[in-house]
Each structure stands twice: as C-alpha cells, then as structure tokens.
Amino acid sequence: MKLPPPPTLRAFEAAARRESFLQAATELGMTAAAVSQHVKALEDWLGLALFERRSRGVRLTADGRELGAACSEGLGHIARAAERLTARKSMARASLACMPSVVTHWLGPRLPRFRAAHPEIQVSIVYPLGSLTPDEAGADLLIGHGTRPPGRADRILDAATRPTCAPAYLERHGPISTPADLLKQDLLHDATEAAWQSWLAARRIEGPTLAGPLYADFNLLVSSVLSGLGIGLCPTALITDHLAAGTLKVLFDEAADEDKAYWLLSGGDLSEPAAILRDWLLAEAASSASIA
Incomplete structure (x- = not known):
C-alpha cells in the first residue's frame, strides 16, 4: 500500500x-x-x-x-x-465468578444501579465452573452456595428454599391449606427429588413417591414455576423481585436448607474497583434481606 x-x-x-x-x-x-x-x-x-x-x-x-x-x-x-x-x-475493571441462577434472578436486575453509580468500572462476570475460591475461578470475587466456606467470606443471601408457585397455578389447583396438601400437587424438582423428600419428611408428611419433572438447572425450574406448571422449592432470596411483583407466591414459611447461604468470597488484596464492587454487593444484599 x-x-x-x-x-x-x-x-x-x-x-x-x-x-x-x-x-x-x-x-x-x-x-x-x-x-x-x-x-x-x-x-x-x-x-x-x-x-x-x-x-x-x-x-x-x-x-x-x-x-x-x-x-x-x-x-x-x-x-x-x-x-x-x-x-x-483507562477503564477500571472488577471480575466476579457467579452461578447463572444468582445472576439471572438477583444480580442481573440490580447491575444497572452499579453501572449508574460507577460508570468508570467495567464488571466482568464469569462462570465459577466448580471453583471454590476467587483465585481458582480467575476472578476478584466469587459468589458461592452452601455452608460457610473457609477464607474471607461474607454471608450475603439466605439460601433457604420454600414451596413456591405462580398465582395462576394456585387458582387452578387450590386451595393448598396445609403442607400435606402438597402430596396432591404437581411438584417440580431441582436436579433430584431429595429436596422435596427432605422438606416433607421434616414436617412428618409421608406419601407416595414424588413424581414430577426434574430440572438440571434452577433457571429451568423457576421458568416452569413462573409458567404455572407446578410448585418448586425456590430460594426465597433469589425471587424477591418476583414476590414483590406478584408473579410468584410462597405457600408456606417452613423452609429447607436453612443451614445454607450464598457467600461472597474475596481474593487476596482487592483492587480499588473490586473493593467497590464488593461493598456494593454487600449493600444490595442487605437491602434485599430487609425487603424479604
């Protein structure tokens, strides 16, 4: 040329x-x-x-x-x-490893507020892919699920699950007045039937084998719950926006997995952008807890 x-x-x-x-x-x-x-x-x-x-x-x-x-x-x-x-x-960066269900139902709807408050920070969200620490995931921060992990971890969201359905399902199949009534309903399962079996057993409710669709991912499960296909055990903390909008309804306050939570894990020395993101996540979680 x-x-x-x-x-x-x-x-x-x-x-x-x-x-x-x-x-x-x-x-x-x-x-x-x-x-x-x-x-x-x-x-x-x-x-x-x-x-x-x-x-x-x-x-x-x-x-x-x-x-x-x-x-x-x-x-x-x-x-x-x-x-x-x-x-x-020149743009500052912060990275977060987070499971898709938390991004879809809790973090995603809130991220515009972070972008509005901190337009100079570019947030990168990656899959944890089984990683237990931010370093393993190649990220500054990681949101994990389970009992308290080792290291620097802050409890940000309750992971307790409760029977949840769409109002349209309740209109068609209600009333559902007691936990025992659930045995006659369409129960949806997250990966296995174990969660429902444990929840019913804790209420001393015995019944037939629980037939119903099994979903490999919570996002698939909650999509079916929203469409009125049946009742799922959903983490209440992840569906607060749906509860506030009236698109989902918790049937009973009795919960499963009360010993578990969603934890925010931090790496070593956080950069200033990562520290800002961490503080914002903690504040958003506290706000969500007060609403729930």
Missing part, C-alpha cells in the same frame, strides 16, 4: 474541511505557511492540483473534494478507534 506522507494528509484534511489554510493552521497549531507547504508537497506527490489559489483564499478542485472526503472518513475512523482503545485502557 503506497500512501502519501502522513503529515501532508493531516494538513490537507484540515484545510479541505475548512477550505482555509489559515483556519487549518489554527486547528493544527502551525502556521498557514506550513499548511500551504504540506498541501503543496501532497499535490506534488499526487501530480494533481487539490486547491485553486485565489487572491482571497483557496478553493477545492474536484480532485481535492474527492480526496478530502476520503481523508476525513479515514482519519475519523482512526480517531474513533483511538478513543475507544484509550477509554478501554
């Missing part, structure tokens, strides 16, 4: 856009004579006249207009790309 000398193109683009050597000189921080020399050098390189020189100024020729448009477009692309790269380099 054979290009004219870049300084001549920059001077010509400004002169062509303003159709004035003097105004181009002011923009570029050089003299009008220097702009004129660059333009003359470009004309000599091309073997074309780009401007008509007149006593009261200059005027683009047809060739000059064509090249001027091309230069403005090309230099504009370069300027915008440089701005993007500079902004990307």
Whole structure:
C-alpha cells in the first residue's frame, strides 16, 4: 500500500474541511505557511492540483473534494478507534465468578444501579465452573452456595428454599391449606427429588413417591414455576423481585436448607474497583434481606 506522507494528509484534511489554510493552521497549531507547504508537497506527490489559489483564499478542485472526503472518513475512523482503545485502557475493571441462577434472578436486575453509580468500572462476570475460591475461578470475587466456606467470606443471601408457585397455578389447583396438601400437587424438582423428600419428611408428611419433572438447572425450574406448571422449592432470596411483583407466591414459611447461604468470597488484596464492587454487593444484599 503506497500512501502519501502522513503529515501532508493531516494538513490537507484540515484545510479541505475548512477550505482555509489559515483556519487549518489554527486547528493544527502551525502556521498557514506550513499548511500551504504540506498541501503543496501532497499535490506534488499526487501530480494533481487539490486547491485553486485565489487572491482571497483557496478553493477545492474536484480532485481535492474527492480526496478530502476520503481523508476525513479515514482519519475519523482512526480517531474513533483511538478513543475507544484509550477509554478501554483507562477503564477500571472488577471480575466476579457467579452461578447463572444468582445472576439471572438477583444480580442481573440490580447491575444497572452499579453501572449508574460507577460508570468508570467495567464488571466482568464469569462462570465459577466448580471453583471454590476467587483465585481458582480467575476472578476478584466469587459468589458461592452452601455452608460457610473457609477464607474471607461474607454471608450475603439466605439460601433457604420454600414451596413456591405462580398465582395462576394456585387458582387452578387450590386451595393448598396445609403442607400435606402438597402430596396432591404437581411438584417440580431441582436436579433430584431429595429436596422435596427432605422438606416433607421434616414436617412428618409421608406419601407416595414424588413424581414430577426434574430440572438440571434452577433457571429451568423457576421458568416452569413462573409458567404455572407446578410448585418448586425456590430460594426465597433469589425471587424477591418476583414476590414483590406478584408473579410468584410462597405457600408456606417452613423452609429447607436453612443451614445454607450464598457467600461472597474475596481474593487476596482487592483492587480499588473490586473493593467497590464488593461493598456494593454487600449493600444490595442487605437491602434485599430487609425487603424479604
């Protein structure tokens, strides 16, 4: 690719856009004579006249207009790309490893508030993929589920699950007045039947084998609950927005998995952006707990 000398193109683009050597000189921080020399050098390189020189100024020729448009477009692309790269380099970053169910039903709806408060911080969310610590996940922070883990961990959300259904399901299949009534309902299972068996056994409720769909992922389960397919044991802390909107209803306060929680684990020395994200997550969790 054979290009004219870049300084001549920059001077010509400004002169062509303003159709004035003097105004181009002011923009570029050089003299009008220097702009004129660059333009003359470009004309000599091309073997074309780009401007008509007149006593009261200059005027683009047809060739000059064509090249001027091309230069403005090309230099504009370069300027915008440089701005993007500079902004990307200067943007602060914080990363969080988090299971999809927490992102979908709790974190995701709240992230716009973080972005509004901290537009300078770019948050990266990654899959934990079985990782037990932020370092294993390659992240600053990690939200995990279970009993209290070792290391620096803050309890952010209750993981207790309660029988939950959509109002439409209750209208079709209610009333459901006691836990024993659940044996006659369509129970949906998160991975295995064990959770429902444990919940019913804790209430000394015995019945037939619990038939019903098994879901490999909580997001699939709650989608079916929302559609009115049946009743699921859902972590109340993850569905507070649905409860507030009236799209889901907790049938009984008795819970399972009360010994478990969602924990926010922090890595070693947190960067300032990661520390800001951590503090924000803790504040959001406290707000969610007060609503729940």
